[in-house]
Amino acid sequence: MEWIYSTSDPILETLILCILILVMIIIVSRIIGLTSFSRMTSYDFAFTVAVGSLIATILTSSTSFVHGTVAIFGLLILTLITSKLQRKFNFLNKAVANDPILLMDGNKILHENLEHEGIHINHLMAKLREANVMNLDQVRAVVLETTGEVTVLHKSSADSNEPFDEILLRDVKRKV
The missing domain is CATH 3.30.240.20 (bsu07140 like domains)
Structure with a gap:
């Protein structure tokens, strides 16, 4: 049954990471707003896929929670900047949306x-x-x-x- 479950699998660590990631995503969505996770533009879609990939990487690899959280916040900051620039510059809005x-x-x-x-x-x-x-x-x-x-x-x-x-x-x- 080693192919189903190995005693060396970090089950408790994975469960704790799940809770931390859930809390982090709730905090992030409260700060930034739910539109960051919506299907508003192709940019928003790419952001959502990138965040999902980062979450999977945090849970399944040696990437630390802190490193993954910093990457997700970095993407959110880029999303905020892009959103503000889209409202200011129509050509950017046309390129992204x-x-x-x-x-x-x-x-x-x-x-x-x-x-x-x-x-x-x-x-x-x-x-x-x-x-x-x-x-x-x-x-x-x-x-x-x-x-x-x-x-x-x-x-x-x-x-x-x-x-x-x-x-x-x-x-x-x-x-x-």
């Missing part, structure tokens, strides 16, 4: 945009069903957001003339 893109304009499916983004029509149809769209004429717009999520803006009925604020689509790319 994905642009939202229109997948449907009204009832018209924009196949070129779907293809460019690698989205299969079946995925689009699933998102329409999730949004309770019963008829394509109910669709105002479908947007692939910067987070990778698909948002469906729809009318309550196919013949509805509800007002629509175009500001909702202001920064959305219409064509690829």
Whole structure:
């Protein structure tokens, strides 16, 4: 049974590290905010993957808790700096963040945009069903957001003339 468990495995040390890492992540997320762990931009995604990798390294290798914590805080400081610079410099925001893109304009499916983004029509149809769209004429717009999520803006009925604020689509790319 040596391949399942070895008596030399540092079980207690691993459990203590788990508790310390959990406390550290809670403190970090309270200081920085939960958006650091969200899927806001590709930068945020890369940050989340890097933190996960650091946590795994701390738990499974000889890297010390302090060394790993310093690395995670270093990444968080870079994230804060990048976030502030993104708000100040639009070109940096464009370099770091994905642009939202229109997948449907009204009832018209924009196949070129779907293809460019690698989205299969079946995925689009699933998102329409999730949004309770019963008829394509109910669709105002479908947007692939910067987070990778698909948002469906729809009318309550196919013949509805509800007002629509175009500001909702202001920064959305219409064509690829």
